[in-house]
Amino acid sequence: MRHAPILSLIAPAFALCLLSEVPPVSADTLTGPDAGLLGHWRLAGDGKDNSGNGNDGIAKGVAFDASGPGGQTNVARFDGRGAVITVPDGPGLRLGTDDFTVSVWLQTQESLDDVVGDILGKFDPATRRGLNLCVKHHAGMTSSASNYRNVEFGLDAGTEPEWADCGRPGEAVFICSMAVHEGSLYVGTYEFGADRGGRVYRYDADGQWVDCGSPDGANSVMSMAVYDGRLMVGTACYRAKGSALENSPNATPGGHVYEYAGGSQWQDRGRLADANDVYGMAVYKGELYAIPMYSPGVFRLEGQDTWVPCGVPGEQRSMSLAVWNGDLYVTGNGSAGVLRYLGGSDWGHCGNQERENQVYALAAYGGDLHVGSWPSGKAWRYAGGKDWVDCGRLGEEKEVMAMGVYNGKLYCGTLPLGQVYRYEADGDWTMLRQIDTTPEVLYRRVWTMAQYDGQLFAGTLPSGHVWRMRTGQVATMDRELPAGRHHLAALREGGQVRLYLDGRLAAEAGDPAAAALDLTSAVPLTIGAGMHDTFCGCLHDLRLYGRELTEEQIGELAGGR
Numbered sequence: 001m002r003h004a005p006i007l008s009l010i011a012p013a014f015a016l017c018l019l020s021e022v023p024p025v026s027a028d029t030l031t032g033p034d035a036g037l038l039g040h041w042r043l044a045g046d047g048k049d050n051s052g053n054g055n056d057g058i059a060k061g062v063a064f065d066a067s068g069p070g071g072q073t074n075v076a077r078f079d080g081r082g083a084v085i086t087v088p089d090g091p092g093l094r095l096g097t098d099d100f101t102v103s104v105w106l107q108t109q110e111s112l113d114d115v116v117g118d119i120l121g122k123f124d125p126a127t128r129r130g131l132n133l134c135v136k137h138h139a140g141m142t143s144s145a146s147n148y149r150n151v152e153f154g155l156d157a158g159t160e161p162e163w164a165d166c167g168r169p170g171e172a173v174f175i176c177s178m179a180v181h182e183g184s185l186y187v188g189t190y191e192f193g194a195d196r197g198g199r200v201y202r203y204d205a206d207g208q209w210v211d212c213g214s215p216d217g218a219n220s221v222m223s224m225a226v227y228d229g230r231l232m233v234g235t236a237c238y239r240a241k242g243s244a245l246e247n248s249p250n251a252t253p254g255g256h257v258y259e260y261a262g263g264s265q266w267q268d269r270g271r272l273a274d275a276n277d278v279y280g281m282a283v284y285k286g287e288l289y290a291i292p293m294y295s296p297g298v299f300r301l302e303g304q305d306t307w308v309p310c311g312v313p314g315e316q317r318s319m320s321l322a323v324w325n326g327d328l329y330v331t332g333n334g335s336a337g338v339l340r341y342l343g344g345s346d347w348g349h350c351g352n353q354e355r356e357n358q359v360y361a362l363a364a365y366g367g368d369l370h371v372g373s374w375p376s377g378k379a380w381r382y383a384g385g386k387d388w389v390d391c392g393r394l395g396e397e398k399e400v401m402a403m404g405v406y407n408g409k410l411y412c413g414t415l416p417l418g419q420v421y422r423y424e425a426d427g428d429w430t431m432l433r434q435i436d437t438t439p440e441v442l443y444r445r446v447w448t449m450a451q452y453d454g455q456l457f458a459g460t461l462p463s464g465h466v467w468r469m470r471t472g473q474v475a476t477m478d479r480e481l482p483a484g485r486h487h488l489a490a491l492r493e494g495g496q497v498r499l500y501l502d503g504r505l506a507a508e509a510g511d512p513a514a515a516a517l518d519l520t521s522a523v524p525l526t527i528g529a530g531m532h533d534t535f536c537g538c539l540h541d542l543r544l545y546g547r548e549l550t551e552e553q554i555g556e557l558a559g560g561r
Helices: 512-516 551-557
Strands: 037-041 058-060 063-066 075-079 084-087 100-108 117-124 129-138 147-157 162-165 172-181 184-191 200-205 208-211 220-227 230-236 256-260 266-271 280-284 287-291 299-302 306-309 317-324 327-333 338-343 346-349 358-365 368-374 378-382 388-393 399-406 409-415 419-425 428-434 445-452 455-461 466-470 473-477 484-493 496-501 504-510 525-527 536-545
Touching: 037 084, 100 117, 100 551, 117 536, 129 399, 129 445, 147 172, 147 445, 147 484, 147 496, 147 504, 172 230, 172 445, 184 455, 220 280, 220 287, 230 280, 266 306, 280 317, 287 317, 317 358, 358 399, 368 409, 378 399, 388 428, 399 455, 428 466, 473 496, 484 551, 525 536
Parallel strands: 172 220, 399 445
Antiparallel strands: 037 536, 058 084, 063 075, 075 536, 084 525, 100 484, 100 536, 117 129, 117 525, 129 147, 147 473, 162 466, 172 184, 172 455, 184 200, 184 220, 200 208, 220 230, 230 256, 256 266, 280 287, 287 299, 299 306, 317 327, 327 338, 327 358, 338 346, 358 368, 368 378, 368 399, 378 388, 399 409, 409 419, 409 445, 419 428, 445 455, 455 466, 473 504, 484 496, 496 504
16 A cells, blocks of 8 residues: 655644653753753654653554664664654754754665665755755666765755856766765766767866766766665767757767776676667666666676666666665656566556656655656656656756755756756746756756765756755765664754764764754654655664764764664
8 A cells, every 4th residue: 555645744743742651851950861852762662752751753654573782672663665653743842043963773774675765854845944864865866876875964944055066077068977985976977079988077176076087988978876885887879969969979889887996997897788878777676777778678787797688668768767665667768657677577567647758767755756757847756556646847848857855855957948946846846046058059958966965966968067056054974874783873063963873973064154044843753754755774762862962972872782
């Protein structure tokens, strides 16, 4: 049965107060790790608050059957399909401009068939006010899986986006792909000229890019993904005519996947049959899948360099791959629609979007799967079976490509004007900025996005520039969250936000103006759900403090596995 959208949970708090089994205790009389507790959800058998403040949660769909520290057997397990613990709003949970700390133990599987999702949320999407703590997974970012197991801790209070031009990597015409890996942002380019191959660049600073080489001389590095701790890229002979530009005189075939070996070195990991392009990649159940675009089919990597065919979804070309709620999804080009992998070479049809013939991207937002399409320039939300809900057209645009979730909101890139929009509600989109203003061209694209260094990055065609945007205050852990059990702490101290993994500082961001961000809202606090997707994994011993903890105190909390 399909779960209720998580957005429906983010509503004015219902008047309900459950009595705690623990008598109220004044925080002023406590010392050590209990001082300043606003809520303490042990998540061991139930969703009750053990702080004495009465902030009990109501569990829905949560299985208290996972193992935890010390052999405990009743730890909360969230299935990623709508399981959530909802804590009604109360005065003690309205954080305002105060300092606070979140401490939690979490456990994720190494082999995933879903987005990891949100750990904790108290965010009102209508006012863009509150906090988000999640494990970000951007697969289906048109041709890239740009974020994989990256932790985000974000605060906002309805701030306006701040934009900056990060320059043009090399001689890029098209920023085809993006991925965050081992603390760095990488982009792949299409470059024009008989002697110009697509290249990979690493972001150094605004206007400064480090050249990581051209894997095989094909004119573009079209796709990227992080797989088994390695950066993988796919090359293509891109036909720029599809973007109303002159085709490159460089017709070197692509179609190979490469593993980054450092510097400007690349190791060939095989070709997708006789394809000349690798147009998208995604990791599903611990295996790497890839698609060409100019020829139909889906392929799976076996061993080091062998690609096994997995059928032709809908007997048509594919546009994008993503993983959500236990399945691998592919979008179509031709009769459009979305299909779901059934195993072997079989695919099940998940329906079409009315009057659309190309579906470009997929994103998990608010617990639901969303896609962007051509030629109506709309976004759509999956309603199960073969049903799709029209989320509205983005201005007067014709095509929706990049779809990224950042600090509680969904952002999309478009064609033909190269604009970025923010989703407010069905039928309501805010145009934020046109980031490609190249004159006298028919099409401008915002093709791909990635979240990095607490900001949302976006790449364009035909200017070949990368832009970055920030709202509120965000810290991101730009390395993969390792599988298994780990302690995570998120802290606000004035204008600073920090993330700690297993007691060690993992990310931080600072801006004195951020100290004024007022997070007060009446929405419930949700454990295991939020604005990205419902959590897939186990959570244990979640604590919310109305103060900043010291590094020593965080280390003490992280000490007991």
